Structures are given as C-alpha cells and as structure tokens.
C-alpha cells in the first residue's frame with residue numbers, strides 16, 4: 001500500500017529514541033521528511049544521520065519541550081527548512097513518578113509541563129501551517145490514562161488530558177479537514193521502559209510478570225508496531241478517521257488478563 005507520504009514534512013517530538021525513533025524511521029522509509037525534535041542534540045543528530053545514511057530525509061531540532069519558546073522554535077525551524085508542515089506527532093513524554101504521596105504541587109505542575117503542555121503548544125503553533133496543507137495530528141498517549149498505575153499523578157493526568165484533547169481538537173479542526181487521533185501503547189521496550197523497569201526492586205521478575213499478562217502472544221509491543229499504526233494515521237489512507245483513540249497494546253488494556 002502506498003501511503004502517499006512522499007516529501008510530507010512531519011514533526012516527531014522525542015523522535016530520536018524509542019517509539020519516536022521508530023516513527024521517524026518509518027516516515028522516512030515512506031518517502032516523508034522526519035523533523036526530529038527533542039532535548040538532546042546529539043541523540044537527534046544521530047537518528048537523523050542514520051536516516052539520511054539509509055537514503056531518507058530528516059532534520060534534527062534541539063528543543064526542551066517543556067519550554068514554550070522551544071516549541072515555537074521547532075515550528076519555525078521546520079518552516080524555515082521546508083516551507084510547510086504536513087503532520088505533527090506529539091510523542092515526547094516520560095513516566096516521571098510524581099505521586100500523591102511522593103510528589104509535591106510544584107513537581108506535579110512540572111510533570112504537566114513536560115508531558116502535556118507541549119502537546120498543546122506545538123499543535124497551537126503548527127495550526128496555521130496544518131490548515132494550509134490539511135495536515136493532521138497524531139498524539140501518543142498511554143494506557144495509564146485508562147488503567148491508572150499508582151505513584152504517577154502528573155503523567156496520568158497528562159495522558160488523560162491527551163485523550164480528551166484528541167476529541168476536542170478533532171471537533172475544533174473539522175472545518176479545516178485536519179484529523180486528530182491518538183495511539184495508546186501499554187508495554188513497549190524502549191530506553192525509557194528499560195530505565196523504568198530497572199528502577200524497580202526485582203526488574204527481571206517484574207518484567208516476566210508484566211509480559212505474562214499481555215494477552216496477544218504474551219509479548220511486549222514493538223516500537224515498530226506503534227509506529228506502523230501512527231504512520232497509517234498520518235497518511236491519507238486513514239482519510240475518514242478522526243477523534244479516535246487506538247490501543248496498540250496486544251489487548252493489554254481491554255481484554256481479560258486472567259486468560260494468560
């Protein structure tokens with residue numbers, strides 16, 4: 001299936017590592033241009049250079065996305081380089097463990113800044129350009145918004161808000177033919193996941209316990225599986241899909257986990 005992404009300019013926040021890296025690579029494999037925006041310049045360059053070495057197109061933009069001015073910088077740099085924006089993938093985020101007991105009002109607000117505000121800020125600054133191209137937005141959420149996890153109020157609140165904003169933006173942007181969808185991962189092996197599992201007392205046992213409860217093939221989802229659905233949603237092949245929250249999680253969130 002030709003996804004029709006040739007020379008489409010698509011911003012991927014956190015596009016240097018993990019799920020974001022897989023999305024950037026698949027955009028480029030489909031002929032699109034991946035604009036990789038993230039806090040670590042060396043990571044961004046490494047992934048962009050790897051894509052270019054494979055014959056694809058990519059641009060690296062350093063941005064600490066918790067800062068409003070850096071969100072604007074990402075949009076300005078993209079337009080300066082290519083003159084248009086065809087898609088925005090809001091992906092950057094981290095489960096930062098700001099709980100009710102363990103956290104504080106200040107850390108809670110900081111977590112919203114790091115996990116939620118930039119989803120709005122980038123969509124806000126990209127909107128004039130998305131209106132021109134009838135581009136679209138894909139957000140990466142988390143099953144935590146539905147299931148809870150404990151000890152992560154800021155991250156859970158951010159991901160819950162992202163689900164709400166998906167519906168809200170899909171409605172607001174109907175007049176412009178801009179589609180907005182969200183992809184929900186549950187358990188995906190990425191640098192972030194590795195750091196998180198290793199922060200627990202018995203990481204190996206915990207990983208085995210989690211994996212054994214993933215209904216479909218009792219295995220983790222791959223970053224590429226998240227990326228394939230994301231890139232399909234970015235493409236015109238999903239031209240009548242908007243306001244949807246898609247769980248790419250091997251049934252983890254909704255199927256009966258006692259079966260495995």
Ligand code: NAP
Nearest residue numbers: 014017018019038039065091092093142187188190191192
């Ligand atoms: P990852 O491996 O840590 O990659 C995320 C990338 O985004 C990193 O390069 C990170 O930079 C960057 N980043 C994060 N927050 C940023 C910020 N505020 N400003 C600039 N750069 C930022 O994470 P991942 O596991 O691929 O997760 C990607 C998305 O999937 C997140 O929204 C996460 O909530 C969601 N998700 C993941 C899983 C999973 O199982 N992995 C499950 C549910 C949801 P640094 O490395 O320098 O921090």
